[in-house]
Amino acid sequence: MVGRHPHLDRWDWESETDVSIVRSALVAVDMGHMEQRNILTLSGGERQRVAIAALLAQQPQLMLLDEPIAHLDLKHQVAMLKLIANESRERNAAVVMVLHEPALARRFCDRALLVHGDGQVEEGDIASMLTAEKLSALFQYPLATTECGGYVGFIPQ
Template identity: 35%
Template sequence: MSAILQATNINWRIGNARILQDISLQLNAGEIVGIIGPNGAGKSSLLNILAGITEPDSGALQLHGAYYNTLERRAFARQLAYLEQEARINWPLLTERVIELGRSPHQSAYSRLEETDNTAIAQAIAETGIAHLLGRNVATLSQGEKMLVALTRVFATQPQIILADEPVAALDPNHQLMIMELINSRSRNKSNAALIVLHDLSLAARYCDRLILLVGGRVASEGSPSAVLSDENLREFYKIECYSDFNEPAVVQPTRRIN
């Protein structure tokens, strides 16, 4: 299977601290890959590098076989969209203005929205079901509503790849499932894919085809959810014991800390 996104031997440090060490991964069309690991493992740092926000110290990044540094920025942004942690929308904008920003990679500077843009925006709003939030100032929205608006903006871009950094953090269970189901539905299209940082092990097991376990900036385990979330890995790397059932819907519930 040909990778649509590939990272090879990625290294990154801050000062003398090595944050990521020899990270290699690939993302194939039609799949969802989860990045998991304890706090401080380097998950968000890796996603920032894959999103082109941070440049690694060494290693190669490719999108459809083309190296990142050879890609025109707008062309890159049309293919890959980043959903940041906690939907940090700090501007006093109406929801529709935020969603329209998703069409920026398809426009030239100072150009107006065209029919194709309006169609993409309408489709994204229908897909996420947030028509009732139009006309609202995003500053007045709940965290779950802000995340839905941010996801709608990402969908409006019509990217092939979605990178999501803890998209369900601090959300209530209803919004957690809603966000994951929307990303799942979009990514199952044969030409699309998603790479998601998750802390909830049950959601990771339920929605991801493969998991990558980061520990101390390195890949400690990679494979199917049942393989990566083995009792041995949970004990060694998370210092917990869990009740696990990988039948649908998968459940991985921590039951005890290990000192």
């Protein structure tokens, strides 16, 4: 419910509409069945999904996300990125996020900003920025590109 607080006046309580929005957000992140659980009893991945639900409940026009898929298994990483992408399109909201998974960034993002350790930055469309050559320089480790089913991945050499 904390995601609804920005929408409440100073002394207001959450309405049935707020409760409905929060429940929908919990269902969207596959946590609806745990609505009554104390957050302290949840795993790291479950807490991360609850945090994403709180974000969705805020219904923001700009989402600033720092590693939104940290602590999630692969199934939930992809599901949360799909959800964020769909929500941003449906509400015409902007998303700025930090990801350390270049293959998933390439799949779900439109643009990339690469920040090198020496402070150098590069910015551009996702296909031109997330290449084996640029990522090898960024991570200071050689990577190779692989493609399967229309998706691009990067493998350490």
